[in-house]
Amino acid sequence: MSNVIELEIAGIRAGLEITDAALSAQVRERYAEFIVANGRPHTHVRVAVIAGARFVPPRSGPWAIETYRDGNHLIYRSYYDAAWVNLERGYGLLELAPESDVENFLRVLYAQLGLRVGALLLHAAGVVKDHAGYVFFGASGSGKTTIAQFARELGYTVLSDDLVVVKKNDASVRVFGVPFRGGEMTDAPRVNHSARVAGLYALAHAPRHRLAALAPSDAVARLAACAPFVMAESASARCVMTLCSDLVARVPVRELHFNRDAGFWRVINEMG
Amino acid sequence: MKWADYPAPHSQVATQIVDDEAVIVLADAGEIIVLDPVGTRVWELSDGSHTVQQIVDVIGDEFEVTRDQARADVAEFLETLAREKIIVFEESAT
Incomplete structure (x- = not known):
């Protein structure tokens, strides 16, 4: 069996060259839905497992992920893993301790690779729902997991309760499932599926369900604020802004006020 | 700030004009702000090639306010942008 595990997320291929048997098995199991064979990955990352590896010093607060672009290089560091990737030439190195995994690095990598392809x-x-994709975006606590749980109860396909990829192409905008889970919905799916986007909805808690128009500038700002890992330096942020502006021009973006029951689908359906 | 200074975008800023409103990302602070049309026009003119006085003149003409009002409003707005590290004041055109 090859040491290279090729993942395809939202049509973006990345290969992980892993010689460590335990890590390789973990990656093959966790990302099984997204593993492809005989592909030509855009980016090839060698993964080195190093006993005792430590990078960012321990600190309190949210889990530390330091990432930025240095020219064509993506730099990534956390407590137990660190990486660089030459985004232009498509190769890189991830070093991590045995107790770590590749998940956070993959999130950061795909956030950056995504910007290069819209x-x-x-x-x-x-x-x-009915072959159409609905994207409900917002910060932690905004209701994403609640939305996903209601959708599952109603028999709709849940791509994710926490992260998706929204991608434009010539004809349409599509939403893609990703293999990354949030912390709240522990049995959330890792669905490798996509659908044409019918609407993007900024979540807001309210006593009753309603949809409100968003000014295009507000819509761009709200979307950009929900793009992780790519807003901390201006070069990537400019790409995000351009992409968000393009998305807002192509797809309806509205604010969904909802009060944590499944009745919000009614106002979405009524809007068409 | 001096009237002969040239306001220019701070290096940490990314921006996009959407329907005549500027959406500005402050990368260092992780903040995103949206400017109204007048603020957006001031921002557009703060490109390193116009002095503060020239910006005042344009705003006075385009939005039909007195020069005194335009001077006061533009100066206060630019000072706010500079405090937020959205612009810097240069002594010569960039």
Whole structure:
């Protein structure tokens, strides 16, 4: 069996060259839905497992992920893993301790790779209903997991309760499932599926369900604020802004006020 | 700030004009702000090639306000942008 595990997420291929048997097995199991064979990955990353590896010093607060672009290089560092990737030439190195995994690095990598092909990794719940994709975006606590749970109860396909990729192409905008889970919905799916986007919805808690128009500038700002890992330096942020502006021009973006029951689908359906 | 200074975008800023409103990302602070049309026009003119006085003149003409009002409003707005590290003041055109 080859040491290279090729993943395809939202049509973007990345190969992980892993010689460590335990890590290789973990990656093959966790990302099984997204593994492809005989592909030509855009980016090839060698993964080195190093006992005792430590990078960012321990600190309190949210899990530390330091990432930025240095020219064509993506730099990534966390407590137990660190990487560089030459995004232009498509190769890189990830070093990690045995107790770590590749998940956070992959999130950061795909956020950056996506920008190069018009794809935005977005903090959002993704739902497919009647072959149409609905994207509900917002910060932690905005209701993404609640939306996903209601959607599942109604029999709709849940792409994710936390992260999706929204990608434009010539004809349409599509939402893609990703293999990354949020922390709240522990049995959330890792669905390798996509659908044409019917609408993007910024989540807001309210006493009753309603949809509100968003000014295009507000819509761009709200979307950009939900793009993880790519807003901390201006070069990537400019790409995000351009992409968000393009998305807003192609797809309806509205604010969904909802009160944590499944009745919000009614106002979405009424809007058409 | 001096009237002969040239306001220019701060290096940490990314921006996009959407329907005549500027959406500005402050990368260092992780903040995103949206400017109204007047603020957007001031921002557009703060490109390093116009002095503060020239911006005042344009705003006075385009939005039909007195020069005194335009001077006061533009100066206050630019000072706010500079405090937020959205612009810097240069002594010569860039």
